[in-house]
Amino acid sequence: MRLLLVEDDARIAADISAVLTGAGYTVETASDGEDAWFRGDTEDYDLIVLDLGLPGLDGMSVLKRWRGNGRHMPVLVLTARGSWAERVEGIDAGADDYLPKPFQFEELLARSRALIRRSVGHGAATIAVGPLTIDTRAMRVSVNGVPQSLTPLEYRLVSYLGHHRDRIVPPTELQEHLYGDDFSRDANALEALVARLRKKLGAVAIGTRRGFGYYMGESAP
Amino acid sequence: MRLLLVEDDARIAADISAVLTGAGYTVETASDGEDAWFRGDTEDYDLIVLDLGLPGLDGMSVLKRWRGNGRHMPVLVLTARGSWAERVEGIDAGADDYLPKPFQFEELLARSRALIRRSVGHGAATIAVGPLTIDTRAMRVSVNGVPQSLTPLEYRLVSYLGHHRDRIVPPTELQEHLYGDDFSRDANALEALVARLRKKLGAVAIGTRRGFGYYMGESAP
DNA sequence: CAGCGCCTGTCAGCGAATTGTCAGCTTCAG
DNA sequence: CTGAAGCTGACAATTCGCTGACAGGCGCTG
Numbered sequence: 001m002r003l004l005l006v007e008d009d010a011r012i013a014a015d016i017s018a019v020l021t022g023a024g025y026t027v028e029t030a031s032d033g034e035d036a037w038f039r040g041d042t043e044d045y046d047l048i049v050l051d052l053g054l055p056g057l058d059g060m061s062v063l064k065r066w067r068g069n070g071r072h073m074p075v076l077v078l079t080a081r082g083s084w085a086e087r088v089e090g091i092d093a094g095a096d097d098y099l100p101k102p103f104q105f106e107e108l109l110a111r112s113r114a115l116i117r118r119s120v121g122h123g124a125a126t127i128a129v130g131p132l133t134i135d136t137r138a139m140r141v142s143v144n145g146v147p148q149s150l151t152p153l154e155y156r157l158v159s160y161l162g163h164h165r166d167r168i169v170p171p172t173e174l175q176e177h178l179y180g181d182d183f184s185r186d187a188n189a190l191e192a193l194v195a196r197l198r199k200k201l202g203a204v205a206i207g208t209r210r211g212f213g214y215y216m217g218e219s220a221p
Numbered sequence: 222m223r224l225l226l227v228e229d230d231a232r233i234a235a236d237i238s239a240v241l242t243g244a245g246y247t248v249e250t251a252s253d254g255e256d257a258w259f260r261g262d263t264e265d266y267d268l269i270v271l272d273l274g275l276p277g278l279d280g281m282s283v284l285k286r287w288r289g290n291g292r293h294m295p296v297l298v299l300t301a302r303g304s305w306a307e308r309v310e311g312i313d314a315g316a317d318d319y320l321p322k323p324f325q326f327e328e329l330l331a332r333s334r335a336l337i338r339r340s341v342g343h344g345a346a347t348i349a350v351g352p353l354t355i356d357t358r359a360m361r362v363s364v365n366g367v368p369q370s371l372t373p374l375e376y377r378l379v380s381y382l383g384h385h386r387d388r389i390v391p392p393t394e395l396q397e398h399l400y401g402d403d404f405s406r407d408a409n410a411l412e413a414l415v416a417r418l419r420k421k422l423g424a425v426a427i428g429t430r431r432g433f434g435y436y437m438g439e440s441a442p
Numbered sequence: 443c444a445g446c447g448c449c450t451g452t453c454a455g456c457g458a459a460t461t462g463t464c465a466g467c468t469t470c471a472g
Numbered sequence: 473c474t475g476a477a478g479c480t481g482a483c484a485a486t487t488c489g490c491t492g493a494c495a496g497g498c499g500c501t502g
């Protein structure tokens with residue numbers, strides 16, 4: 001799960017980030033409104049934790065802009081204690097939940113889980129693409145009914161492409177999804193990963209569009 | 222299995238909690254409606270035992286809010302004797318079962334087992350997975366018909382995996398259901414527990430999918 | 443109350459699976 | 473034809489999970 005934390009106070013941001021990371025999330029941070037707006041508008045996050053008091057573009061405006069652009073990811077707003085007016089405004093702006101400051105980290109984690117769970121919904125347990133079947137409950141992939149043993153990273157790649165079938169997914173997007181903000185890796189890591197997958201699933205399972213990215217399903221030129 | 226007990230009378234809550242704990246459940250309690258609503262909305266419980274007479278937000282409203290938010294966990298409602306109107310309202314609010322007060326603890330346990338069983342799709346009181354048989358009434362596990370002596374924690378782990386057979390259960394989920402909201406433990410505690418279980422039940426009883434979690438049943442690669 | 447045993451968490455080390463890196467090769471577009 | 477993009481196999485580093493030993497805590501018993 002990939003989270004965006006929007007918080008201008010560097011020390012607080014570091015604390016919260018550490019807690020969320022410890023809970024198993026991939027956390028990225030934005031420290032001002034402009035950056036937050038751009039990333040929330042162009043990246044796919046599973047949850048955004050948004051502090052309202054920001055320099056530059058303020059948090060509420062950022063949230064309104066996202067919603068105005070049709071972005072529906074869950075947003076958890078950190079409000080000042082008992083700021084009743086802010087809550088009302090926030091509801092209209094499209095926030096999904098609130099947390100008055102100061103708060104217990106435990107509560108932040110609990111609400112984050114709830115929001116993510118709600119947004120994921122109860123989608124189908126299996127998705128089929130060509131000869132592939134992806135069972136999200138057993139976290140297993142079958143080719144023509146034959147189960148394959150995939151490593152965690154391999155599974156996440158197949159799963160992501162499967163959820164975005166018939167669409168060319170740029171390598172940068174895949175790297176973001178697989179590795180989050182960690183840019184330490186060689187660009188070749190992804191290619192090597194794809195190669196290993198094709199060996200297991202068959203060469204036709206994943207297609208390449210030179211210069212654009214990878215895809216599963218129908219994306220013939 | 223992780224239960225939430227919502228009951229405002231501290232003495233009664235302690236009694237019921239003791240009985241449920243003795244039956245092998247991880248029990249958490251909430252004593253008012255606000256707390257109950259929040260926890261039920263944000264945490265994963267296998268069953269919620271809900272008393273209707275609560276200070277603040279009353280039990281029925283809490284239940285309606287949960288269902289309104291799309292939460293489907295089984296809820297067992299404790300009603301006043303012969304309160305016919307409450308039952309009807311409860312059905313609409315989404316309760317799964319009723320227990321008129323006063324009741325025998327034995328009946329509470331039986332209905333709890335039944336609800337949990339039903340929610341995970343098993344009809345019978347005993348679950349068979351490979352050579353294992355889990356008797357949820359007697360809290361006993363047998364390997365090829367030979368009863369094993371398991372510690373309370375060991376039984377809870379087997380029971381949870383058995384109820385969720387053929388599914389990969391992430392370690393974080395297991396920790397939640399074994400330990401509730403007590404987060405003090407080392408990640409290794411779970412691994413040590415699994416190791417002890419495998420020594421008793423045989424190495425094949427519990428499978429590992431590196432990077433994903435544990436499972437019982439058919440999730441082999 | 444002291445002693446004992448059982449249960450369970452912690453620690454440290456080991457082995458293996460996973461994944462990043464490198465170097466050289468192939469393929470494609472212009 | 474040529475350079476860049478992508479592929480591949482081998483190798484190495486890292487991470488992850490397992491295990492055995494140990495210790496604290498709790499309840500039971502004499």
